[in-house]
Amino acid sequence: MNTTITINTDITSGTISRHIYGHFAEHLGRCIYEGIWVGEDSAIPNTRGIRNDVLEALRNLSIPVLRWPGGCFADEYHWKDGVGPKEQRKRMVNTHWGGVVENNHFGTHEFFDLCELLGTEPYICGNVGSGSVQEMQEWVEYMTFDGESPMANWRKENGREKPWKLKYFGVGNESWGCGGNMRPEYYVDEYRRYQTYVRNYGENRVYKIACGPNANDYRWTETVMREAGHLMDGFSLHNYTVPGGFEVKRPAIGFDEAEWFETMQMSLYMDELITRHSAIMDQYDPKKRVGLIVDEWGTWFQVEPGTNPGFLYQQNSLRDALVAGLHFHIFHRHCDRVHMANIAQTVNVLQAMILTEGAKMLLTPTYHVFEMFKVHQDAEALALHLETGDYSVGGEAIPQVSASASKRADGTIDISLCNVDPNSEALIALRLRGLTGTSEVSGRVLTHADMNAHNTFEQPDTVAPQPFDGVTEISAEGLSATLPPISVTVLTLRF
Numbered sequence: 046m047n048t049t050i051t052i053n054t055d056i057t058s059g060t061i062s063r064h065i066y067g068h069f070a071e072h073l074g075r076c077i078y079e080g081i082w083v084g085e086d087s088a089i090p091n092t093r094g095i096r097n098d099v100l101e102a103l104r105n106l107s108i109p110v111l112r113w114p115g116g117c118f119a120d121e122y123h124w125k126d127g128v129g130p131k132e133q134r135k136r137m138v139n140t141h142w143g144g145v146v147e148n149n150h151f152g153t154h155e156f157f158d159l160c161e162l163l164g165t166e167p168y169i170c171g172n173v174g175s176g177s178v179q180e181m182q183e184w185v186e187y188m189t190f191d192g193e194s195p196m197a198n199w200r201k202e203n204g205r206e207k208p209w210k211l212k213y214f215g216v217g218n219e220s221w222g223c224g225g226n227m228r229p230e231y232y233v234d235e236y237r238r239y240q241t242y243v244r245n246y247g248e249n250r251v252y253k254i255a256c257g258p259n260a261n262d263y264r265w266t267e268t269v270m271r272e273a274g275h276l277m278d279g280f281s282l283h284n285y286t287v288p289g290g291f292e293v294k295r296p297a298i299g300f301d302e303a304e305w306f307e308t309m310q311m312s313l314y315m316d317e318l319i320t321r322h323s324a325i326m327d328q329y330d331p332k333k334r335v336g337l338i339v340d341e342w343g344t345w346f347q348v349e350p351g352t353n354p355g356f357l358y359q360q361n362s363l364r365d366a367l368v369a370g371l372h373f374h375i376f377h378r379h380c381d382r383v384h385m386a387n388i389a390q391t392v393n394v395l396q397a398m399i400l401t402e403g404a405k406m407l408l409t410p411t412y413h414v415f416e417m418f419k420v421h422q423d424a425e426a427l428a429l430h431l432e433t434g435d436y437s438v439g440g441e442a443i444p445q446v447s448a449s450a451s452k453r454a455d456g457t458i459d460i461s462l463c464n465v466d467p468n469s470e471a472l473i474a475l476r477l478r479g480l481t482g483t484s485e486v487s488g489r490v491l492t493h494a495d496m497n498a499h500n501t502f503e504q505p506d507t508v509a510p511q512p513f514d515g516v517t518e519i520s521a522e523g524l525s526a527t528l529p530p531i532s533v534t535v536l537t538l539r540f
């Protein structure tokens with residue numbers, strides 16, 4: 046069946062917050078150390094310890110917000126160990142991630158420096174699991190208090206005179222699991238207590254994010270929203286795409302069509318999760334003031350053979366690119382409730398944008414989707430009606446094509462399209478309702494004949510965006526196009 050798409054160019058369903066294109070970088074494996082931070086004395090070119098090649102590549106993504114320091118690490122992290130002269134900083138064991146020694150050389154000052162270099166907003170996750178209320182209170186004071194106070198004075202002694210601007214602050218991470226194994230009834234009381242001391246100093250206004258559910262734990266959402274919905278600005282949701290499940294996990298490369306299908310199907314599950322958690326949130330927050338913050342999402346495969354199992358280093362293929370595209374379309378559809386999302390993780394961990402090996406660096410297929418889709422950041426989501434055929438494997442079916450459209454402030458329309466079918470092109474008839482006149486159309490496509498295609502340090506451009514030449518007709522009503530099998534395409538229409 047051909048795919049028909051009607052875009053109502055005069056009906057918007059809300060703004061696609063740029064924060065949906067957020068990132069997450071944890072002290073895990075080689076994400077922070079090696080991937081981002083190499084230290085001032087490294088032979089790898091760097092700016093105050095942050096590697097320049099990675100900086101430059103990440104700048105090109107216009108990363109709107111960066112979550113740090115974890116993850117599970119956040120609930121073991123004691124921020125005071127990570128400030129002051131580096132040689133005096135306490136060394137600790139990163140018990141959760143590989144038992145390696147953490148020298149605390151990348152701490153609060155280095156994180157804010159990274160954010161400033163990237164032009165990104167910081168999102169800090171505080172320690173509820175093994176930290177104290179006082180420790181959390183003092184961290185916020187250290188970062189944001191302007192004037193005379195013990196923590197502000199200490200910050201100044203450590204070289205930063207003016208406070209930083211900090212909006213996003215998480216009160217615990219996965220408090221139902223690695224962040225303390227709490228029941229929702231217990232966490233919600235802890236949340237109420239801890240958040241009380243997360244103060245707004247001067248003009249700084251903190252957007253408080255409560256720990257939300259693991260995937261489909263609707264009881265968690267019900268309990269925490271009921272008892273504390275009025276005391277939070279954001280509520281997190283974590284869900285990973287893990288073919289085979291966490292007990293098994295499957296390799297990142299070398300998969301067959303059944304695994305391809307399973308991965309696509311699991312990605313689409315995000316839609317059900319958001320719909321059902323939102324329905325509960327609507328009961329306690331009908332005006333949708335509280336944002337659903339999907340601050341961990343992405344693929345989770347077996348680690349690359351021979352690498353530390355605690356480092357979660359995996360390859361990234363065209364399959365990951367499709368996973369990213371499908372997720373973004375779902376987030377766009379729910380942009381009235383989903384105010385932020387943060388992919389796990391930025392460099393060298395899980396569904397990364399960038400992989401590094403010593404001084405070498407490569408951009409993954411996922412990177413390219415973030416780069417191609419950045420045109421949607423802060424654009425108006427357009428109402429879209431899609432009719433597409435099925436892509437079926439083993440008696441199960443999913444829609445062949447997924448699409449999303451948005452309008453920029455200057456009227457330019459961007460349309461992203463995913464064809465998940467490895468065996469068939471998708472013939473698209475796209476109608477633009479509410480517009481007259483022909484448009485100038487340009488586009489780029491990310492695709493490859495091999496579903497396992499990926500980039501290596503030897504061949505870093507195997508999967509990279511190419512100009513799209515599949516537009517077959519442009520008329521006053523819209524256009525026709527042919528999408529290659531397994532492809533992510535972005536079309537830009539200027540009027």
Ligand code: AHR
Pocket residue numbers: 071115116117118218219341389390395
């Ligand atoms: O992203 C890896 C880990 O996954 C995070 O530390 C944790 O929050 C989640 O379980």
